[in-house]
Amino acid sequence: MQHLHQHYIAGQWSSPERPRLVDLINPATETVFATFAPGDGDDIDRAVCSARQALKAYAQTTRQERLDILRSIVDGYQRRMDDLVDAVMLEMGAPLTLARERQVPAGLLHLQQSIQALESYSFDTLHGSTLITREPIGVCGLITPWNWPLLQIACKVGPALAAGCTMILKSSECAPASASIFAEILHEAGVPPGVFNLVQGDGPTVGQALASHPGVDMVSFTGSTHAGILVAQATAGTVKRVHQKLGGKSPNILLDDTSFAAAVSHGAYACFANSGQSCNAPTRLLVPAGRQQEAARIAKRVAEDLVVDQPGSPATALGPVANKAQFTRVQNLIASGLREGATLIAGGLGRPAHLHRGYYVRPTVFADVHNRMAIAQEEIFGPVLSILPYESESEAIEKANDTSFGLSSYVTSADPEHARRIARQMRAGMVHLNGASSDPAAPFGGYKQSGNRRERGVFGLEEFLEIKSIFGYNQT
Incomplete structure (x- = not known):
């Protein structure tokens, strides 16, 4: 938890523009177990600028280069699983057995699913003389909840990396510890500077700034239906893609x-x-x-x-x-x-x-x-x-x-x-x-006010891709 007072931007840990500390409460004891420093709109500006600068080079990486990065992340994640277990126990009160057998392994599973999807995915298909190609959508804002923190981070970061996108992650302010460890794993795995950025903070401040930012091409949000409506409203002015996985009453x-x-x-x-x-x-x-x-x-x-x-x-x-x-x-x-x-x-x-x-x-x-x-x-x-x-x-x-x-x-x-x-x-x-x-390879998502779009496997990968038609590509 050494980086809870910092954001991860442009491949480096840095303090917020206006530092302040917020207590993290252990829900099992109602006592403070750590503090973290939330960001604001200026920190989002820095992160978006970093992601945009990194996009051109990362979007042109090969399938093999992206696979190498994802496999290195998986290796690092496996080495840090005990640290991740400790984090989710402290920040959300997950029982030891649940944290060790389900919460933390869920993140690993979905990173591995991104590798499997990328290994065989066809980005180009011919339709007569037309080439239909899929390209990275661009800079992505990723907003994740506290209830399955690592699963949700992996379900967004994994396919975004596989697609060739750059990103800014805003994890839940209730679960910043596991997100900070995740960022450390990506740094150690050699993810190029600016491809992945982490700005901690709450929804009304950091989430709003990320969703409304004109430099962000897509927002992927998981959380309550009420918060999802606010995210959609914030994105409307810039007509960006909005991917939402919201509530349920199954x-x-x-x-x-x-x-x-x-x-x-x-x-x-x-x-x-x-x-x-x-x-x-x-x-x-x-x-x-x-x-x-x-x-x-x-x-x-x-x-x-x-x-x-x-x-x-x-x-x-x-x-x-x-x-x-x-x-x-x-x-x-x-x-x-x-x-x-x-x-x-x-x-x-x-x-x-x-x-x-x-x-x-x-x-x-x-x-x-x-x-x-x-x-x-x-x-x-x-x-x-x-x-x-x-x-x-x-x-x-x-x-x-x-x-x-x-x-x-x-x-x-x-x-x-x-x-x-x-x-x-x-x-x-x-x-x-x-x-x-x-x-885990099947599409995850819902109808009605449970959201739109889908996560996981090939379906999650495709959410981070744009479709381009190139007419007359196959000349005979």
Whole structure:
């Protein structure tokens, strides 16, 4: 964490134009564990200038040169994994097991996916006498969130480097430590000066300056839908490409023919994982009305069996939510569920009884939830599961799609073909059938207010490319 008081611009660490220090709070203890120095618009100006100066040379690099850079980054990332684990435990309260087995490896996985996509990608195709070529879009502003900090950084930086773009990263002000280590890795890997720049800071100051800057050709943003709207508004004056991956409120439909013991347990664990702080978490469990009590009993057992405790314990399944603002939001939405008449099955307001400090949330299950309740419509981003009963399959599909979001969805049935038919009717960018995991090479993104464009694999690479038609290229 040696560079938390500096930005990384033009291949060097430098202090902000107007230095000031902000406390970083450990969400597990509510104590200060470090300070960092946020930037401002002048720091963004310096970073954009650096990226523009580096663009001409880097955009002309060969596939092999970019592959060599990415492989060197992967090697450096693997050497620094213990440091990255420590960082995400401190800054977002990720339990040791989650940090070591999922949070940090996720960043490595998606750097490796960028290598695989670049190895075989065809930048040029002939269509008759016309050459259709894909070229780097230019200077990219990358804005990432705190909930999966390394995954999101890798899903943007990896394909941007593979495409031949230069970039300015603004990581979340809640997770600057892991971003600083990531920048150190790129520096040690020999990324040319100006190709990658890091400016730390908050959204209203640094994010706004980056999104509105006329020297930025594209903004890739991951975060809340509300913040995504502000980013889109900031970019409008310069008509740049805007790539957004926003919030979710994912439905999980269980059909009557499925094994509830397995399916409800799987869905509840997936909802609670990462303390509920995943945009694609299956937070709405739709079950046949006659089996709601059965589902509630199973979900209650899952919630009450989870070990919620200090992140450093290997036995801990759930740590705190990442910050005070998020803790307050989750508590307010649990309170709204109680006010609006949902039946509390497990959890509820306040911390677990054995924890007196830290932003810990009790894993919470509500039943008898209907679609007009706030807990059925708003992205809570905490370990809160809502059970919605349905009377017919058509009603289940209607309820599942009755949301402003459309990121992910889940369908479970003993009949795979039946599940496939329902998947076709989901208004979401992704559907998981019968507990299937995500495919890291498949496109990740959503419909409606869950954003636009896609990340990961070849699809993520193509987001950083412009398409050019050269007519009469193939003369015969």
